[in-house]
């Protein structure tokens with residue numbers, strides 16, 4: 469299986485990039501013995517000002533073929549962390565690839581949102597997309613620790 473995060477915009481060096489790198493590194497180390505691969509980061513950028521539709525086109529081209537499309541969207545489901553971990557394990561156990569997609573400043577184009585196999589919300593408030601990357605990376609790491617039975621997650 470493969471797991472990717474596909475996001476609009478380039479993450480420049482800074483606190484968000486450092487946090488994302490740290491959580492993804494921790495995920496890779498924890499996930500190794502669980503059959504979870506290191507997470508790939510796919511970034512797309514529309515320099516022509518084409519808006520959400522152009523971003524959706526770039527994302528669609530960049531999302532690995534056959535991957536389950538999981539969108540990050542404030543209107544989506546709000547799974548508890550153990551449920552999120554269980555879904556990740558389902559992807560792994562059924563050898564499904566999964567791509568977690570984060571929109572840009574204007575959000576994800578409805579055409580992409582409509583195609584999502586699963587849509588996840590980190591609450592109804594809107595977060596900056598760079599923070600959503602950090603939060604997603606943390607939740608993926610947390611999911612790996614839950615599947616590993618390690619004490620990081622305390623509910």
Ligand SMILES: C[S@@+](CC[C@H](N)C(=O)[O-])C[C@H]1O[C@@H](n2cnc3c(N)ncnc32)[C@H](O)[C@@H]1O
Nearest residue numbers: 540541542570571575576589590591594595597
């Ligand atoms: C600044 S937000 C765009 C918000 C925009 N109003 C919209 O309609 O999506 C940029 C991206 O961050 C992610 N995002 C922001 N808040 C979120 C939340 N509460 N839960 C999940 N993802 C969120 C989404 O992928 C969104 O496309």
